[in-house]
Amino acid sequence: MFDWIGFDADDTLWENEAYYQSGRQLLRRMMQTYDPPDGSQAADAPSARVDARLDEVEIANLPCFGYGAMAYALSMIEAAIDVTSGRVSAADIGQLVQVARQIILAEVELFEHTETALRALAPHYPLLLVTKGDLQHQLSKVDRSGLRGYFRHVEVVTDKTTAIYESLLGRLGVAPQRFVMVGNSLRSDILPVLELGGWAVYVPARVGWSHEHAELPPQLRGRFCEIEHLGQLPEALQRLQQQA
Numbered sequence: 001m002f003d004w005i006g007f008d009a010d011d012t013l014w015e016n017e018a019y020y021q022s023g024r025q026l027l028r029r030m031m032q033t034y035d036p037p038d039g040s041q042a043a044d045a046p047s048a049r050v051d052a053r054l055d056e057v058e059i060a061n062l063p064c065f066g067y068g069a070m071a072y073a074l075s076m077i078e079a080a081i082d083v084t085s086g087r088v089s090a091a092d093i094g095q096l097v098q099v100a101r102q103i104i105l106a107e108v109e110l111f112e113h114t115e116t117a118l119r120a121l122a123p124h125y126p127l128l129l130v131t132k133g134d135l136q137h138q139l140s141k142v143d144r145s146g147l148r149g150y151f152r153h154v155e156v157v158t159d160k161t162t163a164i165y166e167s168l169l170g171r172l173g174v175a176p177q178r179f180v181m182v183g184n185s186l187r188s189d190i191l192p193v194l195e196l197g198g199w200a201v202y203v204p205a206r207v208g209w210s211h212e213h214a215e216l217p218p219q220l221r222g223r224f225c226e227i228e229h230l231g232q233l234p235e236a237l238q239r240l241q242q243q244a
Contacts, residue, residue, distance in 0.1 A: 001241060002199070004174045005121060007151075008183030009131035009138065011205040013230075014145060015109040018206075020072060023099035027054065027076050030092050034084045054079040066158050068134035073100035104137050108145045113231035118150040120234055126152035130168065130181075132160055132188065160188035162195050169196070180240060182233065186216060194220040199244065201236050202226045 010016035028047045058075045065071035076096045080088040121127060129151045131138050138156045142148050153172065157164050169176055176196040183189025184205040193200050194216070202224065216224065222243065227236050 001178075002125060002180050002237070002244070003178035004128055004152075004169075004172065004180075005125045005237070006128040006130055006179060006181040006183075006193075007118075008181070008185065008189045009129055009141065010133070011184045012111075012182065012189070012203055013114045013147065014111060014141070019103045019106050023072065023076060023096070023103070024051065024054065026095065026099060027080060030088075030095070031080065031083050034087060050079070050083060053082055057082070062159075066134075067132050068137055069100040069103040070134060072103070073097055104140075108141050110145060110147075111230065113229050113233075115147065117230040117233045118147060121237075122150045128152065128168075128172070129154045130157060130160070130165075131155075132157050160185075160192060162192040165192050165198075166196055169198075177244075180237065182230075190224065191216060191220075194223055197223075199223045199240050200225075201233060201240070203228075203230060203233075 007013060028050050031050050054075060057079045058072070061071060061075050061078070065074055073096055076099065077088075077093055080092065080096065118127065127150055129142065129147075131142075131154075133156065135156045139154070142151075142154055148154065155168055157168070165181075166176070169179055176193070176198040179193065180199040180201060181189055181193040182201045182203065184203050186202065190200040190202050200223065204226070223240070225236050225239060227233060
């Protein structure tokens with residue numbers, strides 16, 4: 001029997017990455033409007049190059065800015081400056097700032113089966129919501145989602161690492177072997193918990209960020225299962241409990 005069940009929020013309980021992908025599409029279109037600095041006729045900013053540069057900038061900026069909409073906007077601005085060799089206009093930078101505002105103000109769209117699964121589990125388990133990103137934005141989404149009442153504890157963290165999960169579970173008095181994490185990111189939700197000796201249920205996101213991909217070592221797969229949607233979660237938990 002598990003003592004606690006943890007849930008990721010973004011792209012596990014509700015839509016998130018799609019809004020960031022919309023910003024990426026805007027950046028691609030915007031960069032195509034700038035002529036090459038050398039005057040050549042070739043397209044200045046193929047989508048793949050813009051995406052690659054944005055990925056590089058985002059990863060490099062994580063130690064300074066962390067995760068979230070404002071960090072994303074700053075990285076898009078930096079990528080635009082790089083791709084255009086400093087020629088990006090103030091008006092276009094303003095559009096990129098608007099991307100962050102739109103993400104922050106976006107309606108919280110729950111995935112199908114989210115509330116049904118939480119309603120079924122909450123009477124039997126203490127539920128933990130652990131999410132990373134900007135504190136104010138993440139707590140706002142939790143409140144606007146209408147789901148806060150299902151969770152015994154809500155935690156917003158700067159990142160999801162083995163050390164952070166270990167600290168969080170220690171404060172809650174939960175042994176990793178009695179904890180199962182449900183999430184869409186192998187890197188952030190699944191692998192760190194398995195490395196601690198916990199259990200995990202992977203719900204692949206419809207739209208994902210390449211940074212969140214990871215490979216699971218074969219020796220950890222025995223405490224892990226994958227489902228298509230949260231409607232399958234109760235059955236998946238039963239399977240894991242039989243193995244525990």
